[in-house]
Amino acid sequence: SLRFHVASMGTEPQGRMQHVLFLCHGMGGDHSDFEAWFGIFEARFAEWKCIPIQSIAKGSRFIGDSLDDLAQRAGGEVAAELSKLAEEYKHLTLHLLGHSMGGLVLRGALPLICETASALPIRIDFGHYLSLSTPHLGVQSAWSSPLHFWKNLSKFTSALSAQLVQLAIQDGSPTELPYLVQLADPSGPYIAGLRRFRTRTTVSCIGGDALVPVCSGLITDTNPWGAPVAGPFTSFRWGFETLDGFGPGSLLERAWREAQAELVQGKGSAAKQAQLAAAAALDLQNPPDDSWEFADAVEVASIDDDDAITAEVSASLEPAALQWRTTDDKTLRYPQEALDGLRTLSWRRVPVTVIDR
Numbered sequence: 001s002l003r004f005h006v007a008s009m010g011t012e013p014q015g016r017m018q019h020v021l022f023l024c025h026g027m028g029g030d031h032s033d034f035e036a037w038f039g040i041f042e043a044r045f046a047e048w049k050c051i052p053i054q055s056i057a058k059g060s061r062f063i064g065d066s067l068d069d070l071a072q073r074a075g076g077e078v079a080a081e082l083s084k085l086a087e088e089y090k091h092l093t094l095h096l097l098g099h100s101m102g103g104l105v106l107r108g109a110l111p112l113i114c115e116t117a118s119a120l121p122i123r124i125d126f127g128h129y130l131s132l133s134t135p136h137l138g139v140q141s142a143w144s145s146p147l148h149f150w151k152n153l154s155k156f157t158s159a160l161s162a163q164l165v166q167l168a169i170q171d172g173s174p175t176e177l178p179y180l181v182q183l184a185d186p187s188g189p190y191i192a193g194l195r196r197f198r199t200r201t202t203v204s205c206i207g208g209d210a211l212v213p214v215c216s217g218l219i220t221d222t223n224p225w226g227a228p229v230a231g232p233f234t235s236f237r238w239g240f241e242t243l244d245g246f247g248p249g250s251l252l253e254r255a256w257r258e259a260q261a262e263l264v265q266g267k268g269s270a271a272k273q274a275q276l277a278a279a280a281a282l283d284l285q286n287p288p289d290d291s292w293e294f295a296d297a298v299e300v301a302s303i304d305d306d307d308a309i310t311a312e313v314s315a316s317l318e319p320a321a322l323q324w325r326t327t328d329d330k331t332l333r334y335p336q337e338a339l340d341g342l343r344t345l346s347w348r349r350v351p352v353t354v355i356d357r
Contacts, residue, residue: 017091019048022078026100030057033099053077056105066162067179071108078109079116086120095127100212103134107183110193126196133204136342137216137334138169138180145330169335177319184341185317194345201348213331218349219342223329225351
């Protein structure tokens with residue numbers, strides 16, 4: 001089975017540090033969504049333990065369980081696995097990878113994960129948090145965006161489930177903040193959990209994702225890339241939109257060439273190649289010296305542990321006083337407070353083009 005396959009990957013002796021990666025799928029998915037990743041990680045990080053979260057598959061269906069319920073379930077599963085690993089190892093480095101809604105589920109699970117990590121009698125370091133097309137700023141759009149405004153109708157599903165309403169940031173009340181704004185409160189437990197990670201990276205497609213706007217996936221208020229354009233004879237193409245600041249032979253360029261070679265040789269489906277793009281480029285174990293901030297190409301504010309900014313953002317978190325903004329491409333309408341809260345942390349942002357037709 002897939003679970004047995006991944007669990008058998010870690011072989012390090014008890015006395016050494018063990019990397020453990022938890023992977024969380026998105027809406028309508030299950031643990032088998034990550035099959036392509038396991039082949040990659042077996043080749044690149046054979047000593048890691050890679051564990052797909054399996055407890056939320058039923059609840060993550062369309063109009064399924066609320067994000068906070070899914071987060072509690074996923075957090076409990078991670079906590080249980082960490083407790084088991086604590087019987088084998090004295091030192092773990094924890095990594096989290098979430099696809100789409102799974103990235104939010106993992107953020108919501110962080111308080112329970114951190115509480116468990118602190119209670120166990122072993123050392124647990126927090127390595128990397130990686131999200132793939134995760135709607136960190138929600139999916140609500142401007143009504144003037146004809147291809148996206150349908151997501152604003154999520155509020156009419158509130159009687160069935162809170163899931164879509166939370167994703168569209170249409171939940172909350174006069175006395176309670178929307179869930180995604182709670183996740184971004186810089187003085188709250190969720191941002192405190194994210195802050196423990198050595199690196200936080202967001203990867204998102206600049207086009208072709210009907211649900212997740214690129215600005216939401218990359219935690220930014222501007223989209224300088226536009227939509228990807230396919231040539232008349234283009235059936236499949238992928239690439240990183242921002243290569244500025246990466247010299248010849250950088251990790252990013254090498255990974256790009258590796259994946260392109262795989263594609264030329266006809267190995268794997270287009271979806272597998274798209275996942276290879278992210279997995280190969282993000283060297284989780286040994287981050288490169290190259291800058292992943294893309295400061296020369298896209299100016300995105302990033303503030304590390306600034307207590308004054310944190311206090312200012314937290315003080316403005318009143319449900320009735322949220323400041324709503326619209327991105328320049330009109331595909332996303334979001335509370336400024338959610339963006340500001342996430343910007344109190346440093347992020348690596350990777351915009352990706354994928355054309356498959």
